[in-house]
Amino acid sequence: MRIDLHTHSNRSDGTDPVDVLIAHAKRDGLDVIALTDHDTADGWGEGRRAAEDLGIGFVPGIEISCKLSGISVHLLGYLPDPSYQPLADELATVREGRTDRLPSIVARLNEMGVALTVDEVLAQATGTPSVGRPHVADALVANGTVANRSEAFDRFLADGRPGHVSHYAIEPGRAIDLVCAAGGVPVIAHPWGRSSYKVMTAEMIAQLVSDHGLAGIEVDHQDHSPESRTALRAIAQDLGIIYTGSSDHHGVGKIDHELGVNTTDPEQFQRLLDVAKSNAAAATDATVPEAYLP
Structure with a gap:
């Protein structure tokens, strides 16, 4: 059985519509796919219908934007109730923070001589409530400033680059609490990828397990070296928590x-x-979704 528990559609910063993503998963021999768009559950209904039509397993999830000591950390929440009000309110605040920073990002790029408007960015984010830096990157690709998203991030948008502007994100412990209260399963995404390795130490992972009920960590991920994967799997096994593997697929993005x-x-x-x-x-105050497993 081939199970991929971390993917994105164009409901956040992926490039494929939900039904196309599910069809590609079926084509590529997956038995189960989780849809984990950033800070939104908007694609769940369409994803489940497409999965049922194609006979592929479907797990609804969300990738939640978190921050610890100023460092970005992402939490995968599987099967939570997205209408659980405390969780829904926090996700709305995160999404608003993403959108509200667009004028500042564009202004910084303009100051550098890069031609771009907010309207150009929003034109790349059609159909998503979760507008982010990848859509800025797509706008830069569309107007010929860069060749692809990777170049846009490397030159302008990555943490520490001149076009980067931070946004509101949830403290990881609170995000885990919210996912659990909403009846879901919290798993830290790529804990030693990007810059999150600076704060996601073995001690911090253990603290999140003991104090908040963290259920697992993502181990097999493209941002993790073979050595990191071995060490993270050992941490998970020592703590008795789940360890997952996934693609973090974003289409051509x-x-x-x-x-x-x-x-x-x-x-x-x-x-x-x-x-x-x-x-x-x-979760007595939550109405949780179910995975579809044919």
């Missing part, structure tokens, strides 16, 4: 993240479903 490039072991996936069942039973 992210190279070297093809569907199924990393997958989750079926035993670990079953553990995730077991935690989901337990958390759902404890």
Whole structure:
């Protein structure tokens, strides 16, 4: 069984419509796919319908923007109730923060002599409530400033680059609490990728497990070296938590993240479903979704 638990559609910063993403997953031999768009559950209904039509397993999820000591950290929440009000309110605040920073990003780029308008960015974000830096990158590609998203981030938009502007994000412990209260399963995404390795130490992971109920960490990811994967798997095993593998697929918006490039072991996936069942039973104020598993 091939299981990919981290993918994005054009409901956030992926490039494929939801139904196309599901069709590609089926084409590429996946048995189960999770849709984990940034800070939104907007694609879940369409994703489930497409999965049912094609006979492929579907797990609804969200990738939540977090920040710890000023460092970006992402949390994957599987099977939470997106209408659980405290969670819905925080996600709305995150999305608003993403959109509200666009004029500042554009102004910084303009000061550098880069021609760009907010309207050009919004034109690249059609159909998503979660506008982010990838849409700025797509606008820069569209007007010929850069060749692709990678160049846009490397030159202008990555953390520490001149066009980067921070936005509101949730503290990881609170995000984990919210996912659990909404009946979902919290898993830290690519904990040693990008800059999150600076704060996602073994000690911090253990603290998030003991104090907040963190259920797992994403181990097999393209941002992790073989050595990091070995060390992270050992941390997960020592803590008795789930470890997953996934592609973090964004369509053509992210190279070297093809569907199924990393997958989750079926035993670990079953553990995730077991935690989901337990958390759902404890979430008296939430109406949790179900995974579709043909």
